[in-house]
Amino acid sequence: MKMDSVFDCAASAMVLPQPYLLFLGDTTERAFAKTAFGLRDWAADKCVGEFALKGASVTTGLQPLTPGEAAARGAQALVIGVANSGGVIPDHWRAALFEALEAGLDVVSGMHARLTDIPGLADRAQALGRQLIDVRSPPPNIPVGTGRKRTGQRLLTVGTDCALGKKYTAIAIARAFTELGVNADFRATGQTGIMIAGGGMPMDAIVSDFEAGAAELLSPDAAPDHWDVIEGQGSLFHPAYAAVSLGLLHGSQPDIVVVCHEPGRTDVLGAPGYTLPSIEETIEATLLLGRRTNPAIRCAGVSLNTSNLGEAEAAALIAGESARLGLPVADPVRGGEAFDRLVKNCLKAED
């Protein structure tokens, strides 16, 4: 099975076939369908419907369609929108994947298990001229980074830790830019983000020597007024993942960073004994290291994930942090004037 067909002929980021049919398997646990809900919430225009097996109780609320019906409505790919613990593809889901291929759909997966490991699936895809796309597999021919300054403007979300809102912050800022008439693209760097964007670069799956080069490829030269809004990964302070974060920072050469944080989180995810850095430390380290590939880098604000707080409490915290840090602070999911201020500060030409 030739996987190169997912990618442009030269070295480039991943591009996925769209729109999608969301596959839910026979899932009964809402938490396992995170990818499907993420796609529904953030890429509704790219989803024609959902396809669940007998026994499933989870639904995205999108129209139930068979692969054949979805193909007739223009779907290009079936996306596995669920995970189970272990990230395996159960045997009783397999018939549905074959059905998708027969209906003329490609199959897209972000699970740990590889689609090509399902007996017969790759052969059938090849015979039908369809693609099996594992979103965790990086594209081929990624070059070593050059550090060459590219045209266009770039914003990168960075974090005090993993898994606290860097993806959603980048998507929300890219949308806000677009709504203001600014030419902007969301650039995805993780599995879910790549499915939402319909393309991107799985930064954590890149061989280290090519990490910055992969980030350079993800946000190529663009028009001077164009913005790439790039999804951050990991944290410079995470004892396991800082290599990913630094390669992404150097290769992205951002003009702007927005620091993401979850109030109340005190310890690094998955690293017992590691205290979270402060927002100020995160800004300082990011600017220090980021200056290497973009001397004009600046922090335009802070994104707080206040999903665990009530509205009044969140508003008070946002106002307090903004005063304390002397920077725009907002929760992009709550939006409002605070977020407008953050977005405006991102677009403000530097003094």
Place this chain on the structure above:
Amino acid sequence: MKMDSVFDCAASAMVLPQPYLLFLGDTTERAFAKTAFGLRDWAADKCVGEFALKGASVTTGLQPLTPGEAAARGAQALVIGVANSGGVIPDHWRAALFEALEAGLDVVSGMHARLTDIPGLADRAQALGRQLIDVRSPPPNIPVGTGRKRTGQRLLTVGTDCALGKKYTAIAIARAFTELGVNADFRATGQTGIMIAGGGMPMDAIVSDFEAGAAELLSPDAAPDHWDVIEGQGSLFHPAYAAVSLGLLHGSQPDIVVVCHEPGRTDVLGAPGYTLPSIEETIEATLLLGRRTNPAIRCAGVSLNTSNLGEAEAAALIAGESARLGLPVADPVRGGEAFDRLVKNCLKAED
């Protein structure tokens, strides 16, 4: 061909079969035999002889032996000690590799081309129960880093840039430790270093998400008075390779760093427009980031590669830099009192 046999059963660093027969092909350019000369100079006790094809004019000075003769003298592996431009294995070298397998030797390569891509070689190796080992291929089952503090002591060489003496500095310091009766191991992180050490971890070939985890695996828990002296890679300031350097720094959790520099080098290798950081900047950034996994990290001195200078000029520069920086400074290749002072400062318990 099962490549797992090179590695211990659990996740671990790479271990190579030794001693070696050095293969020179039909090389006539001394510069292409860098690996063979490195092994002769730094791992003479691991080399039983050399094996060259008709037409070769380069020699290491070691005894010429056929694979059969080398096997009779205890050789365990034929090591490809040469590279040509492009890193390919020419067709007319292939018979020699088959001859090595037939003689009972494993074959070790650090070239870009894979041994398993040579038609029939993997099948023959399997039939004979021999191994084909590509030193650029990382071992399997590398875990995500944990940041857990390990027992034993660690020294990491870091650099103002790539390719200026981090490997030689680490080897020289490990030897000096051993000569002083200190229990120490050189831990290799690049292809040549791995061949010299007979094992290690090809840090630039590791998937980014596992970069720090690979470094943790390379220097496991050890006796409290044991030192791992770890070969640095790249530079935190290199726009292409900083991800490798930061993952290695975090995962190594060094107690001591020694900063390596080549006087006179002003620009970053392979990155036009990038000025080399100063030694002071390199120390500062390394300690700032290294503190994350080892708060007691300190810089014990500076290693200068003065191979382009005369003896008097080198001595004057070393003395001047030592006074300027307030740190021991030495060229490990020149050795002498300056290097003794540097080594002693590495072993000095912190005040």
